[in-house]
Amino acid sequence: MATVIFKRETDYDVGKIYDSLVEMIEIGGLSDKIKYGERILLKPNLLAARTPDSAVTTHPAVVEAVAKIVLDYSAIPIIGDSPGGAIRGTQRVLKNTGMLKISEKLGIETISLEAKSAIQIKLPDGKILHISKIINEVDGIINIAKLKTHSLVLMTLTVKNLYGLIPGFRKAEYHKIYPTPPKFARLVAELYSAVKDNLKFSVLDGIVGMDGNGPSSGQAHKFGLLALSDNPPALDFEIENIAGLKSHSPIMKELIKRNLVPQYEVKWLGEKIENFKNFKIPSNWYLYLAPAFLTKFLGKLVQVAPDVVDSKCIHCGDCMHSCPVDAITMIIEKTSPKFDYSKCIRCLCCHEICPTKAIIFKKSILAKFIK
Ligand code: SF4
Ligand code: SF4
Numbered sequence: 572m573a574t575v576i577f578k579r580e581t582d583y584d585v586g587k588i589y590d591s592l593v594e595m596i597e598i599g600g601l602s603d604k605i606k607y608g609e610r611i612l613l614k615p616n617l618l619a620a621r622t623p624d625s626a627v628t629t630h631p632a633v634v635e636a637v638a639k640i641v642l643d644y645s646a647i648p649i650i651g652d653s654p655g656g657a658i659r660g661t662q663r664v665l666k667n668t669g670m671l672k673i674s675e676k677l678g679i680e681t682i683s684l685e686a687k688s689a690i691q692i693k694l695p696d697g698k699i700l701h702i703s704k705i706i707n708e709v710d711g712i713i714n715i716a717k718l719k720t721h722s723l724v725l726m727t728l729t730v731k732n733l734y735g736l737i738p739g740f741r742k743a744e745y746h747k748i749y750p751t752p753p754k755f756a757r758l759v760a761e762l763y764s765a766v767k768d769n770l771k772f773s774v775l776d777g778i779v780g781m782d783g784n785g786p787s788s789g790q791a792h793k794f795g796l797l798a799l800s801d802n803p804p805a806l807d808f809e810i811e812n813i814a815g816l817k818s819h820s821p822i823m824k825e826l827i828k829r830n831l832v833p834q835y836e837v838k839w840l841g842e843k844i845e846n847f848k849n850f851k852i853p854s855n856w857y858l859y860l861a862p863a864f865l866t867k868f869l870g871k872l873v874q875v876a877p878d879v880v881d882s883k884c885i886h887c888g889d890c891m892h893s894c895p896v897d898a899i900t901m902i903i904e905k906t907s908p909k910f911d912y913s914k915c916i917r918c919l920c921c922h923e924i925c926p927t928k929a930i931i932f933k934k935s936i937l938a939k940f941i942k
Contacts, residue, residue, distance in 0.1 A: 573802035573835035574599045575809050579842045580778050580797040583623075583632035585639075588797065591840070592636055592774065595799040598838060604771045604801075605644040609710035611771065613637055616717040616732050617652040618786060619924060620660075620667040626781045626791035629717045631669030633776040633797070637713055638677055648713075650674060651705060652735040653684035655742065655893065655924050661685055685739045692765050698748060700761060701741050706769050714773040714803060718780030718796070718810065720789055722853040722919045722932075724752050725820035727786050728810055729773040729803035730763050737762070746918035747895035756821035760829055763803070773803045775810065783851045788928040794847055805835035815846050855919075855932045875932045877921050881907045883929035890921035890930060 576595040580588060596602055605611065615629035623630050634650060641648040650673065654664040661683040665671045674681045682705065689701035706712065716732035724731065734742065749755045777796035783789030800806035804826045811819055819827070826832050855875040879890075888903035898914035899921060901907060907929075908921070922930040 573800065573805040573833045574838065575798065575800040575802070575806045575835055576838045576840065577844070578797050578840040579795055579844060581793070581795045583630050583778060585632045585635050588632055589636040589639055591797055592640060592799065594840060596640070596772070598840070599772070599799060599801060601772050601801060605641055605646050607645050609646040611641050611646055611648050612705055612709045612712045613641070613648050613650045613715055614712050614732065614735060615650065615652060615670070615715045616727070616735065617654045617664050617668050617670065619655055619926065620664040621787070621926070622667055623669050624791070626717070626719070626779050627787045628668045629715050629776045630778065631673055633774065633778070634670065634715055635673045635677070637715055637774060638673060638679055641713070642677065649680045649682055649709065651682040651684050653703065653738050653742065654735070684736065687738060689738050694761055700758070700765065701737060702762065702765060703736050703738050706736065706766055711771040712766070712769050713771050716773065716775050718775055718777035718794055720782050720785035720851070720853050722784055722786070722855055722922060724756060724822050725816070725852065725856055726807070726811060726814070726822070728807040729775055730807050730822055730826065731759060733762055733766055734759060736766060743893055743895040743920055746920055747916065750916040750918055752821040753825070756825040759822050760825040760831065763826070763831065770803070772799060772801050773806060774799050775806060777810070784853045784932070787923055788925065788930070789853070792850070796844060802833060802835060804832040808832050809837055813844060813846055814850050816852070876912055876915060876917065877910060877919065877930050878933035879907045880929050880931055883927045884908070885927055887926065889924045889926065893920045893924040895920065
C-alpha cells in the first residue's frame with residue numbers, strides 16, 4: 572500500500588525542512604530508496620525565472636534540504652528541469668529561482684534538460700512522446716513539486732511536475748496536439764506511466780503555494796504544508812481532497828480512470844490540516860465546472876480568451892514565443908501582444924509564461940455570469 576505523509580511546516584528554514592524530510596522518509600519506509608554512489612536527478616518545478624517569494628517555483632530551501640539528504644547517503648544529486656521560461660535562458664531561471672546558489676554552496680551539478688536529447692515513446696494514438704534522455708542517465712528521480720492551481724488543468728502537483736521532463740519547445744507543441752484539459756490530462760497520464768518506475772519518491776512544497784489564477788499569475792498562499800510520498804497520484808489525490816475541490820482535476824480523473832491511484836494510507840506528523848482556508852480556484856474554472864449541457868448549449872457565448880493589460884506589459888515577447896499556434900503578434904520591446912482569436916486554442920501558455928501577470932482572462936458576456 573502507498574503512503575502519503577504530511578507535516579505542518581510554516582517557514583523555509585532549511586534545517587527544519589531537512590529534519591522533517593528525514594523523519595518522513597523514515598516513517599514512509601523509504602530509507603533504502605537512495606543508495607551509495609547513485610546519481611539522482613532532483614526535479615523541482617522551475618516554471619520560469621521568478622524569485623522564490625513569487626511562489627511560482629519550488630522553494631530553494633526545500634530543494635537544498637533534499638540535496639543534503641541525498642549527499643548524506645553519499646549519492647550524487649543533480650538539479651535539473653526544462654523550464655517554460657527556457658526561451659529566455661535556463662541559466663537565468665536557475666539563478667533567479669535560487670538553484671545556482673544551492674549548486675555553488677553544496678558543490679552539486681545543475682543541468683538543462685533543454686540540452687539533452689530525448690527518448691521517444693509511441694503513444695496509443697500513434698503520436699510520439701519525447702522525454703529527456705536524462706531519465707536513462709541517472710539512477711532515479713526525486714520529484715520536488717510546488718502546490719499550485721493551474722488555469723488549464725485546475726491543479727499542478729507532483730504528477731504534473733513531471734511535465735518538465737519533456738524538453739523545451741515540445742512542451743508547447745503538445746498543447747497544440749492535446750489542447751483541451753481532458754486531452755492534455757491523457758498526455759500527462761501517459762508521461763506519468765512512462766516514468767513512474769524511475770521515481771525514488773515525491774516531495775510537495777506547499778509551505779507557500781499559489782491559488783487563484785495559477786500557475787504563475789495567482790496569489791501566494793500560505794498552506795503551511797510539506798508532503799512526501801512513494802506514490803504521486805496518491806499524494807495529489809489527498810491534496811485535492813484537502814483543497815475541497817467540487818470535482819477532481821482533469822489529470823486526477825484520468826489517473827483514476829486508468830487505475831493509477833492506489834489504496835494508500837495517510838500519516839500526519841503533528842497537527843493535521845483539515846482543509847485549506849479561503850482556497851481560490853482559477854477564475855476560468857467556474858466555466859469548466861458549470862453543467863456540461865449548459866456550456867455546450869451556449870457554445871462560444873461562454874468562452875474565455877487571453878487578453879493583455881497594456882500597462883503591465885514590458886514587451887518582452889515571451890508570450891509570442893510560447894504560443895504553439897502563432898496566434899500572437901507583436902514587436903518585441905515596442906508593442907503589446909495582439910491575439911488572433913480565430914487561431915487561439917485557449918491553451919493559456921501565454922498566461923502561464925508572462926513574467927508580469929499582464930495576460931488576463933477575457934470572459935464573454937455570458938461567461939461573466941457563471942460563477
Ligand atoms: S494566444 Fe495564448 S491561449 Fe491562445 S493559443 Fe496562443 S498561447 Fe495559447
Ligand atoms: S504580455 Fe507578458 S509575456 Fe507578453 S510581451 Fe507583455 S510582458 Fe511579455
